[in-house]
Amino acid sequence: MSDPISAVPNSSGRFGEFGGRYVPETLTHALDELAEEYNQAKNDPEFQSQLSDLFNTFVGRPSPLYFAERLTEQCGGAEIWLKREDTNHTGAHKINNTLGQALLTLRMGKKRVIAETGAGQHGVATATACARFGLECIVYMGSEDVRRQSPNVFSMKLLGAEVRPVESGSRTLRDAINEAMRDWMSSVETTHYIIGSVVGPHPFPLIVRDFQSVIGQEARQQSLDSFGSLPDRVVACVGGGSNAAGMFYPFVDDAEVELLGVEAGGRSEHPGDHASPLTFGEHGILHGSYSYVMQDEDGQTCDVHSISAGLDYPGVGPEHSYWKDTGRVQYTHCQDGEAMAAFDTLTRTEGILPALETSHAIAKAMESARELGPGKRIVVCLSGRGDKDSNEIARLKQEGY
Amino acid sequence: MSAIDTTFETLRSQGKKAFMPFVTAGDPNLEFTGKVLRKLVEHGASLCELGIPYSDPIADGPVIQASYTRVLDQKQKLANILDAANTWTAQLSAPVVSMVSYSIIHRQGLENYVMRAKADGIAGAIVPDLLVEESAAFSEICQREDFSLIQLVTPTTSRDRALQICETSTGFLYFVSVTGITGERTELPPEVVDQVGWLKERTDLPICIGFGISKPEHVKMLSPVADGLIVGSAIVRKIAEVEEKGEDTVLTEIGTLVDELISAMNA
Numbered sequence: 001m002s003d004p005i006s007a008v009p010n011s012s013g014r015f016g017e018f019g020g021r022y023v024p025e026t027l028t029h030a031l032d033e034l035a036e037e038y039n040q041a042k043n044d045p046e047f048q049s050q051l052s053d054l055f056n057t058f059v060g061r062p063s064p065l066y067f068a069e070r071l072t073e074q075c076g077g078a079e080i081w082l083k084r085e086d087t088n089h090t091g092a093h094k095i096n097n098t099l100g101q102a103l104l105t106l107r108m109g110k111k112r113v114i115a116e117t118g119a120g121q122h123g124v125a126t127a128t129a130c131a132r133f134g135l136e137c138i139v140y141m142g143s144e145d146v147r148r149q150s151p152n153v154f155s156m157k158l159l160g161a162e163v164r165p166v167e168s169g170s171r172t173l174r175d176a177i178n179e180a181m182r183d184w185m186s187s188v189e190t191t192h193y194i195i196g197s198v199v200g201p202h203p204f205p206l207i208v209r210d211f212q213s214v215i216g217q218e219a220r221q222q223s224l225d226s227f228g229s230l231p232d233r234v235v236a237c238v239g240g241g242s243n244a245a246g247m248f249y250p251f252v253d254d255a256e257v258e259l260l261g262v263e264a265g266g267r268s269e270h271p272g273d274h275a276s277p278l279t280f281g282e283h284g285i286l287h288g289s290y291s292y293v294m295q296d297e298d299g300q301t302c303d304v305h306s307i308s309a310g311l312d313y314p315g316v317g318p319e320h321s322y323w324k325d326t327g328r329v330q331y332t333h334c335q336d337g338e339a340m341a342a343f344d345t346l347t348r349t350e351g352i353l354p355a356l357e358t359s360h361a362i363a364k365a366m367e368s369a370r371e372l373g374p375g376k377r378i379v380v381c382l383s384g385r386g387d388k389d390s391n392e393i394a395r396l397k398q399e400g401y
Numbered sequence: 402m403s404a405i406d407t408t409f410e411t412l413r414s415q416g417k418k419a420f421m422p423f424v425t426a427g428d429p430n431l432e433f434t435g436k437v438l439r440k441l442v443e444h445g446a447s448l449c450e451l452g453i454p455y456s457d458p459i460a461d462g463p464v465i466q467a468s469y470t471r472v473l474d475q476k477q478k479l480a481n482i483l484d485a486a487n488t489w490t491a492q493l494s495a496p497v498v499s500m501v502s503y504s505i506i507h508r509q510g511l512e513n514y515v516m517r518a519k520a521d522g523i524a525g526a527i528v529p530d531l532l533v534e535e536s537a538a539f540s541e542i543c544q545r546e547d548f549s550l551i552q553l554v555t556p557t558t559s560r561d562r563a564l565q566i567c568e569t570s571t572g573f574l575y576f577v578s579v580t581g582i583t584g585e586r587t588e589l590p591p592e593v594v595d596q597v598g599w600l601k602e603r604t605d606l607p608i609c610i611g612f613g614i615s616k617p618e619h620v621k622m623l624s625p626v627a628d629g630l631i632v633g634s635a636i637v638r639k640i641a642e643v644e645e646k647g648e649d650t651v652l653t654e655i656g657t658l659v660d661e662l663i664s665a666m667n668a
Contacts, residue, residue: 021532021535022504022530022532023530023532024459024460024529025552025566026556028532028557028562168466174457182460185582285503285504287457288530295508298478298505298508299507300455300505301504
């Protein structure tokens with residue numbers, strides 16, 4: 001009898017062969033300390049009740065599971081249900097993780113927090129958690145993302161965070177992570193790095209997955225309550241992969257539930273035109289863990305592209321690589337244009353503006369509905385709302401999307 | 402014994418310290434890197450550290466990052482760098498050790514990297530993102546091939562862990578002087594002297610200190626406890642000025658800097 005698929009990572013942070021810890025020695029002590037603190041917190045009823053109280057009264061959890069009736073009708077197939085993480089305080093799933101990690105920061109006696117952000121949702125969620133607990137907050141953001149997600153930059157500043165634009169490399173999420181790591185190399189004794197996705201060295205992929213698993217736990221129960229069974233398929237978008245990890249994890253041992261992760265297919269399948277490491281990448285090392293990554297034959301990380309800042313990342317969380325190679329989760333990709341069309345459809349049929357990231361999942365949920373046909377049910381993680389994207393969408397529409 | 406072990410044995414018997422400069426391979430081009438390496442050894446470098454450019458170097462400050470970017474922007478490939486290293490190492494009387502990300506080694510295949518680097522005259526590797534816990538497979542190949550695998554200890558490393566790292570490191574131990582990234586500092590933390598001193602009493606492995614060292618004062622402070630000192634950003638910063646100042650001026654300035662630092666080391 002083999003272990004259930006959920007029984008990862010091991011004590012070295014390995015999800016099968018993936019994960020681990022590939023970082024400079026300087027960070028080892030802080031990562032060990034974080035793993036230890038998290039282990040204690042996980043088994044501390046007081047920590048758990050503090051977090052669930054924040055989820056209920058500050059975030060507004062549980063987030064609803066909503067039947068998208070008109071979207072379902074339009075697709076003419078399986079029922080589409082939306083797990084409404086867009087209704088959370090700050091407008092996305094990111095707050096689930098930042099509150100958990102802010103509580104860990106306090107437990108470790110640290111007063112300063114750094115974070116990276118792509119779409120800005122994690123930056124806003126970190127700035128919010130820091131404001132709530134009186135922690136100093138510095139957010140690294142690629143300057144290209146500062147441009148395309150300006151409403152979130154303004155919010156972070158209002159919340160008292162300092163936003164540091166990163167000019168190196170492709171000036172996107174990957175470079176923001178590099179710069180946050182460099183800050184942490186110097187500040188590790190007094191600072192906690194609230195990483196925003198299920199990426200990075202052990203124990204980050206584990207911690208972020210666990211904090212985000214509230215999404216899937218609720219969705220699983222809500223499915224049983226709403227339609228008396230588990231969904232036939234669960235769909236989520238995957239950049240680093242935190243909303244997908246949190247959505248999928250509580251379902252991975254339910255063999256009858258199909259899981260579908262949607263990467264950013266960008267403009268085309270050519271290298272450099274997309275951000276789909278699980279579809280087109282190689283096994284390699286990036287940002288402290290062993291996972292699928294877009295890299296060249298020398299091991300240099302490749303530039304990637306997506307219209308969505310939150311998915312514009314050449315790597316992916318190690319647990320997704322494990323799920324891919326074990327066949328537990330199917331991964332597909334959705335191109336920029338399809339995501340834009342899905343954005344329009346959901347907005348007009350349901351009155352819900354999804355984030356551009358989320359629109360990738362919506363596109364593949366609509367496709368799934370047609371494929372599975374009537375009588376089946378799909379739950380899609382509506383990971384965030386699209387208000388932050390209004391300006392960028394207006395610009396993209398002028399470009400002909 | 403690798404060439405690095407031989408170098409430290411000779412230096413110890415002469416009562417000397419190792420001066421170990423770092424240069425980025427291919428910055429601004431491969432030909433100039435060859436010239437810089439020859440200049441450094443002429444001026445007394447005992448060992449040269451060759452930085453293999455990497456796209457996401459999280460342990461590096463702006464000076465070395467920018468040098469990596471300059472090389473990668475020219476689409477310089479690892480194979481060309483190693484071909485060039487083959488020529489350089491044949492001309493140098495001091496060993497060359499690669500500073501290389503595990504992302505690159507992993508992509509080549511652990512064994513392939515070691516065999517290729519060794520064939521090109523490179524004596525070992527410093528892998529800044531390979532922790533002792535993750536290094537067993539690579540370490541075994543390095544041991545078998547007598548290719549030094551230099552491990553790092555930092556101010557945040559506990560004493561027990563530092564001793565464990567000494568046991569698996571070969572060639573020498575790289576002691577990182579600061580909690581932070583590479584790059585020149587005005588001052589270095591004085592605790593490093595005691596930290597290295599403590600470790601020296603417990604290991605025979607040569608200990609070299611790096612990160613932040615750029616001035617004669619730093620060298621004077623650290624050389625009494627160290628077997629060698631590593632200087633990177635201060636040299637790379639000069640190389641970055643080639644376009645502006647011309648090769649000859651930069652080579653002369655590098656020679657002067659090395660002379661100054663070596664004379665402080667032996668003072």
